[in-house]
Amino acid sequence: MKIGDLARHAGCTTETVRFYEKEGLLPAADRAANNYRSYGARHLERLRFVRNCRALDMTHEEIHQLLALMETAGADCGGVNELLDAHIQHVDLRIAELLQLKQQLDALRQRCQQQQGVDACGILLGLAEMEASARPERHTHLG
Amino acid sequence: MKIGDLARHAGCTTETVRFYEKEGLLPAADRAANNYRSYGARHLERLRFVRNCRALDMTHEEIHQLLALMETAGADCGGVNELLDAHIQHVDLRIAELLQLKQQLDALRQRCQQQQGVDACGILLGLAEMEASARPERHTHLG
DNA sequence: AAACACCTTGTAGCAACTTCAAGGTCAAGC
């Protein structure tokens, strides 16, 4: 299997595959005589796993940790559960932040009901007056 | 006012101030005899405005547009309202995406109720089996 | 032999900063 085939089967691009190899998310492929990367079923499984994790918005670091946990033969899955719980918290936290943001934005939007001169626009006034309390540090990797 | 004072009054760092200047979000400062940047009340107002926009998760481009609209003397605020509405949609969309993600994650979490060998863990099985339908393009700048 | 699709490497770009390196300026303390 060449890199393009692998990529197609996993629903990503060849560049992504090479990038994951560089990142250590995918083990280095064997090389054919012409120096082309050569893949088997194992690689496809692994790549699909990684892509599924990414579809769930896990970071490369989270995926790395998950892979390490999986590859510790005989280990139990407590670490896996913890990692997933932590990630779910990242999502919960970001949802809460965005809901709060949405409230602020709706309130701001209320301040202008009809078109008027920009000098009198309640939205612009609101943006000028807001006191964005010192930037809240980000506690989650979800933007 | 030196750059450090300005930054403190706006709740950001001097690096951020210099960065905004380079980005055109903040007009270039006057220079004192020693080549230090020198700021007045106008700059502080502007920087606070930009920071408030960022606190609402607007992009630099959105802020640029907003500033352009504001500085068109005599214009009405229709464009401002449109821009804010569009940004509110960005937030709404991301909230919807994250709520869906949360559902998927909760379902996955359900698949492992107690610790067991990693080979039998329902979470890892779930991650292997998932068929992440071709990556959904992002339609919003919110991560 | 030319066209075309595929592969290789390495580099640069995106957003919104942060961090670092190497150096210039200025007031205070000994």
Place this chain on the structure above:
DNA sequence: GCTTGACCTTGAAGTTGCTACAAGGTGTTT
């Protein structure tokens, strides 16, 4: 007068997860 420390200057590189080249090698078809 000389050092310490806090500030300022510039420019380059790192962050995250890719994407998009550029410049070239390979392989099959016509």
